[in-house]
Amino acid sequence: MKSLLVHTPQLCHNKDTGEFSSNINFCAMGLYSLAKEIEKEGIESEIIHLGIEKYLNPKFLLSEYINEQKIKFVAFSLHWHPQSYDVIEMAKIVKEKCPQTFITLGGFTASYFAQEIMENYPFIDSIIKGEGEIPIRELTKKIANNDENLSTVPNLFWRKNREIVHNSNTFVATDEDLNSFTFFDIKKMKNFNSYAKIPFHLEYNKKNQLNNQPMSSQGICLGRGCTGNCTWCGGGHYATQKVTGRNFISYRNPDEIIKEIKMLKSECKIENFRFAFDPHPKNRACLMTLLEKIEKEFEGNLTTMFTLNGLPDKNFLEAYSKAFSKNSVISISPEFYDEKLRKKHKTFYYSNSELEEILEYMDKLEIHSELYFSTLPITTDQDNKDSDRYGKLLQRKYKCVEKYYLIPITYEPAAPWTINPEKFGINFVPKKFAEYRMNTTNVAQSFENPVFLATKEL
Structure with a gap:
């Protein structure tokens, strides 16, 4: 069959x-x-x-x-x-x-x-x-x-x-299950060489979108689960437990991760990798072990975009600077300029002064960063303008900030505020699948x- x-x-x-x-x-x-x-x-x-x-x-x-x-x-x-x-x-x-x-x-x-x-x-x-x-x-x-x-x-x-x-x-x-799974095999996907070059937005009437492009970056599975419950997120702890039954964090063995990266580099010629797993920002022991092993294996020559849920501390940044190349980027999401909004909606809260202290240290270590701010259905025009201005300020003030983004967030299925809008003071009727489908x-x-x-x- x-x-x-x-x-x-x-x-x-x-x-x-x-x-x-x-x-x-x-x-x-x-x-x-x-x-x-x-x-x-x-x-x-x-x-x-x-x-x-x-x-x-x-x-x-x-x-x-x-x-x-x-x-x-x-x-x-x-x-x-x-x-x-x-x-x-x-x-x-x-x-x-x-x-x-x-x-x-x-x-x-x-x-x-x-x-x-x-x-x-x-x-x-x-x-x-x-x-x-x-x-x-x-x-x-x-x-x-x-x-x-x-x-x-x-x-x-x-x-x-x-x-x-x-x-x-x-x-x-x-953990044992994850380490027994194979998370990548070039032979499984039909026309993988074209997929490896696919842009974020594919236009079918334009030529050479898959021919002359370099290999895109490849996401790497580090584990599953999250301890956070950001109000808008459909993939946090509460959402994941409701949808999948997961109420714990699973980590892949760093040796399996490194083996996969080496295969992708040798067989697929992929040189840029995406990490997006930071389930417990107050306890990054497993991630620190991974960074130490990556440093030993690749000697600071691996390039990655690492998306963090919380603010990196100085120990993490020092390990990161040794593990990855100077072309690597850390993605940080303050979400808002307004600290009250951040405290209300983001599980892993930090103040603007704490953010700027870390950006200053990233400047010292020459670590590149991208910052992500959000517009929510409940934020005001003034809130959004303040976040936009703050993003511009941080980009001017700190050399490490390559880009900042102001991105709209919608009502995701399974997000805390989608399931319990009254709890967050939102006038919203949870959508059925048919509404998402027709939207x-x-x-x-x-x-x-x-x-x-x-x-x-x-």
Whole structure:
């Protein structure tokens, strides 16, 4: 049996120019580990990025590919909610044109809305709610053996005699589990060399977007979980516990992380890496161990963008400066100029004076940084102007601040203020999945839209 894991970007259509483009072009990090777990059952697995396939061949049809390859199992990744419309459209088309194919969904958004999705979209056969490596391995084994009793598959919503069943057994990956997973394999993704060059925003009518670009940076899984509950965040401790059942932090072994980085450098020629794991800013012992081992292995020649949840302290910065190259960047998110807003909405609070003390030390160590400020639905124009002015001030004042950003934040599924708006004084009615789905660009038939198919070959 052959199985397929599909990343579906958010497809956009400019009706004035007739041009198509896509956002959400980076795959969820877990797709590779899912594909490798399926492989352990002797089942062939492949990852497809619909945007890449469509850019390389405008006539590509997922449904045709599934039939040609005799694929029996398709898993759509629905991690970020802007994907919602396109994932549902593509799942519907696949079921219509490939009725014998078993379709499952996974990812944070699919997990959070699992019951509603199963109730309203009968062409979806199951949803893996939460972490998926062991569940998808068990599920594909069942499908390969034509076993219709899915009651033993962890984390699964499925259909039994037209009834929706949610299995009670739960899988949440431990440290040992994470160290047994393979988080990257170039051979698993169709046309990986093109994916490695994909821009944040892909325009299908423009040439050479995947040909002349350098290899993009690659995200590295350091662990799972968070101890924070920032009001707007759909991936904090409370949200993760609600969606996946995770109530603890799991760390990968530093030796496994270094092994993966070395493979990416040698086999894929990737030189820039993204780290975004800082679950406990007051206790970074595990991260410090990782930095020490990276320094020993790469001798300060590894380049990374390291996103931190909290403010780095001087010990962390000293270890960072030894571990990584001078081209590396630390991403820090003060969120607001107003300290009262920061204290109310951000779990890992620090004052402006504490921030500036650290930026001054980063100047001394010659560590580059990027700062991220936020506009929220509840912040005033004056709040946003103050944050913008403060970002400009910090960029002028400290050499280490290469860039600052002022980014709008929306109501994410599973975020604390989305679930309990009254607690935060917000006049907001929690959205259903259908509302998130219809709040995107809505290109009918998505990547099999007839107008899109008529786009001339590049």
